[in-house]
Amino acid sequence: xxxxxxxxxxxxxxxxxxxxxxxxxxxxxxxxxxxxxxxxxxxxxxxxxxxxxxxxxxxxxxxxxxxxxxxxxxxxxxxxxxxxxxxxxxxxxxxxxxxxxxxxxxxxxxxxxxxxxxxxxxxxxxxxxxxxxxxxxxxxxxxxxxxxxxxxxxxxxxxxxxxxxxxxxxxxxxxxxxxxxxxxxxxxxxxxxxxxxxxxxxxxxxxxxxxxxxxxxxxxxxxxxxxxxxxxxxxxxxxxxxxxxxxxxxxxxxxxxxxxxxxxxxxxxxxxxxxxxxxxxxx
Numbered sequence: 001x002x003x004x005x006x007x008x009x010x011x012x013x014x015x016x017x018x019x020x021x022x023x024x025x026x027x028x029x030x031x032x033x034x035x036x037x038x039x040x041x042x043x044x045x046x047x048x049x050x051x052x053x054x055x056x057x058x059x060x061x062x063x064x065x066x067x068x069x070x071x072x073x074x075x076x077x078x079x080x081x082x083x084x085x086x087x088x089x090x091x092x093x094x095x096x097x098x099x100x101x102x103x104x105x106x107x108x109x110x111x112x113x114x115x116x117x118x119x120x121x122x123x124x125x126x127x128x129x130x131x132x133x134x135x136x137x138x139x140x141x142x143x144x145x146x147x148x149x150x151x152x153x154x155x156x157x158x159x160x161x162x163x164x165x166x167x168x169x170x171x172x173x174x175x176x177x178x179x180x181x182x183x184x185x186x187x188x189x190x191x192x193x194x195x196x197x198x199x200x201x202x203x204x205x206x207x208x209x210x211x212x213x214x215x216x217x218x219x220x221x222x223x224x225x226x227x228x229x230x231x232x233x234x235x236x237x238x239x240x241x242x243x244x245x246x247x248x249x250x251x252x253x254x255x256x257x258x259x260x261x262x263x264x265x266x267x268x269x270x271x272x273x274x275x276x277x278x279x280x281x282x283x
Contacts, residue, residue, distance in 0.1 A: 036262075039255045046252030053256035063240075063257070070236040071264075073155065073226075074219035078212045080159045081166040085211065086204075089170035093177070104171070107164050115161070119225050122157040123148065126229075154230035158219055165218070166211035173207030206276070213272050217265050237261050 043053055057063045088107070092100045110118065125132055126147040136144040147153050177200065185195045223238035230236070235243075237257055244254035 039258055042251050043255035043259050046250075046255065053252045054260070056253065057256055057260060066235050066237055066240050067260070067264075069234050070220060070261075073151065073158075073234075073236060074216045077155055077158045077162060077219045078166075078215040080155070081163045081215050082208060082212055084159065085163050085166035085170055086208070089167050089174055089207070090204075092167075092171050093174035100171075104168075107167050110161065110164060116224060118161060119157055119228050122153065122160070122225075122229060126153045126156075149229065150231050151234050154226045157225045157229050158222060161225065162215045162218060165214045169211035169214060170204065170207040173210070174204050177203045209272075209276065213268065217268055220261060220265055 044051060046053075088103065092103045095103065124130055127133065128146070128148065130148075132147060133144045181199055181203070182195055185199045186192075190198070221238055222236060223242060226236045227239045227242065230239070238261075241254045241257050241261075244250045244257070
């Protein structure tokens with residue numbers, strides 16, 4: 001009898017967390033799941049019912065090349081962010097709290113600037129009359145290389161935009177590494193490079209994986225930066241989706257590409273979750 005009463009009195013309290021989540025669930029259903037369902041529906045109904053849009057994606061070399069360019073670019077951006085962000089995150093982890101806070105402030109300052117403004121700033125820097133071209137000409141590079149509207153320019157801009165994610169992921173893991181482990185390795189006769197390579201680097205590997213996964217997934221869906229700075233011959237999927245909609249009004253093909261891109265992102269997330277767990281994505 002008491003157990004029945006306890007269950008009866010505990011039930012209303014158990015529903016409170018779900019009631020708190022109800023507004024968020026309704027919002028996501030209305031503004032995310034419903035539009036996503038419409039995109040999935042258009043991918044098999046426009047211009048006619050069937051899987052013709054998906055068959056066209058797999059048979060046309062243009063679409064396959066665009067998907068390959070997208071994945072290679074995202075992989076290259078993730079690698080560049082890792083190579084540039086690791087030394088900075090290491091310096092932050094080894095510095096005093098005040099210096100680390102200052103460096104973190106400098107890293108995150110890019111979030112305070114409009115995404116579009118940062119992209120246009122790179123257009124000015126890498127333009128034919130920009131400071132980078134003028135500096136190369138000053139060094140004797142005649143004629144200076146054409147940097148704008150190339151894969152290099154879009155990659156540089158995306159690395160600049162996404163590197164804070166890498167640094168924060170690395171720093172959150174590095175800060176939790178116990179210094180006693182490093183001192184123990186040194187006391188056993190390990191040289192500084194051996195301590196870093198055999199102790200510190202493996203312990204910081206989760207941050208490397210977390211940051212690379214975040215950067216890779218975000219880069220897959222980049223639209224503005226590759227369109228404004230990249231080469232038309234080396235488009236990414238998001239740019240081609242925009243072209244299909246804006247110029248050709250081909251909503252079916254664009255929807256099919258969007259669904260394939262979403263499926264690719266989910267596959268990456270699934271692999272990461274099975275190996276590490278999504279709860280560790282932010283360190």
